[in-house]
Amino acid sequence: MTVSESEVITFIIITLPIYMAAFTLYAVRALKGPTIPDTVLAIDAMTYDLAAFLVVLAIFFRSPILIPTAIVLALWVYALDIYVAKYLESKEMGE
Amino acid sequence: MAVPAGLDWVLVIIGEIMIAVGVISDLIAAIGLLRFPNFYVRLHAATIGTIWGAFVPLIGAALVAAGADFLGRYRWFMAGGAVITAVLILILGPAGSHALARAAHRSKAAVVQPKVVDHLEEDSRAPSPKEEGGEESEAEVKEGGEP
Numbered sequence: 001m002t003v004s005e006s007e008v009i010t011f012i013i014i015t016l017p018i019y020m021a022a023f024t025l026y027a028v029r030a031l032k033g034p035t036i037p038d039t040v041l042a043i044d045a046m047t048y049d050l051a052a053f054l055v056v057l058a059i060f061f062r063s064p065i066l067i068p069t070a071i072v073l074a075l076w077v078y079a080l081d082i083y084v085a086k087y088l089e090s091k092e093m094g095e
Numbered sequence: 096m097a098v099p100a101g102l103d104w105v106l107v108i109i110g111e112i113m114i115a116v117g118v119i120s121d122l123i124a125a126i127g128l129l130r131f132p133n134f135y136v137r138l139h140a141a142t143i144g145t146i147w148g149a150f151v152p153l154i155g156a157a158l159v160a161a162g163a164d165f166l167g168r169y170r171w172f173m174a175g176g177a178v179i180t181a182v183l184i185l186i187l188g189p190a191g192s193h194a195l196a197r198a199a200h201r202s203k204a205a206v207v208q209p210k211v212v213d214h215l216e217e218d219s220r221a222p223s224p225k226e227e228g229g230e231e232s233e234a235e236v237k238e239g240g241e242p
Contacts, residue, residue, distance in 0.1 A: 002103065002164045002165075003103050003104060003107050003162055003163050003164055003165070005163075005165040007107075008107060008111070008159060008163055008165075011111050011114075015114060015115070015118045018118045018119070018121070018122055019118060019121065021122060021125070022118075022121045022122045022124070022125040022148075023125075024125075025122075025125035025126060025128070025129050026125050026128065026144075028129060029125075029128045029129050029137075035134060035199075035204055035205045035206070036204055037134050037195055037196075037198075037199040037204055037205045038134055038137065038205070040195060041128075041134070041137060041138065041141045041192075041195060042128060042141070044141065044145075044188075044191060044192070044195070045124060045125075045128065045140075045141040045144040045145055045148070048144070048145045048148070048149040048184055048188055049121050049144060049148050049149050051149060051153075051180055051184065052117060052148070052149040052152045052153050052156070052180075055152075055153055055156040055157075055173070055176075055177045055180065056114065056152065056156050058156075058160075058173055059156060059159055059160055059163065059166065059173065062165070062166055062167070064169040064172050064173050064176075067172065067173055067176035067177065067180075068176065070176070070177075070180045071176065071179060071180050071183065074180055074183050074184050074187065075183065075187070077191075078187040078188075078190070078191050081190075081191030081192070081194055081195050082191065082194055084195065084198070085191075085194040085195050085197070085198035086198070088198040088199060088201075088202040088204050089197075089198040089201050089202055
């Protein structure tokens with residue numbers, strides 16, 4: 001018995017509004033954050049979750065081309081963390 | 096090529112449970128990030144959103160993609176890419192959070208407003224030579240004061 005396609009798609013459709021609510025709350029903190037580390041932390045958490053969301057969307061749309069975007073997104077937000085940490089600590093961007 | 100009969104449903108159900116756990120903890124982390132009082136408490140919520148909200152649903156998505164026949168030939172590519180992304184997030188997320196926390200404390204960019212005690216700030220502000228193991232610090236002070 002093969003896996004029914006409609007069951008998986010229905011499950012993903014149910015999870016979509018919860019993802020949207022979580023991203024909205026993350027965006028509120030990112031826009032409102034009183035200090036720079038708060039903003040960067042909210043963008044950090046939101047982008048890691050966006051990478052997971054992209055993989056779920058790749059199953060939903062049946063398009064494997066969305067997978068490399070998730071890897072690139074995870075690596076770039078780590079670079080954002082390190083750059084902001086370095087700038088805050090020594091007020092310069094490095095080399 | 097194909098997963099043995101019956102095992103694909105097991106993969107899909109376990110993966111859907113992991114995605115559900117990830118989505119719920121994602122929402123919890125977002126609420127916590129919005130409601131907690133200062134930066135150092137918000138770090139706790141943000142790391143919940145990183146590991147439980149990104150690592151766990153990525154592994155679950157890999158299991159779903161491995162079990163779902165309707166994705167065609169590329170489902171193994173999707174499963175492998177999801178596992179690689181999950182391992183990258185498992186390594187890079189805590190490293191980035193630690194670097195950000197250390198930089199925020201050293202540069203005093205984030206104010207610790209409802210504060211009970213901050214030993215790290217006391218240590219960095221006044222390295223007193225009278226504490227335990229004071230020989231090294233005394234020697235350092237003497238060397239520094241000589242010229």
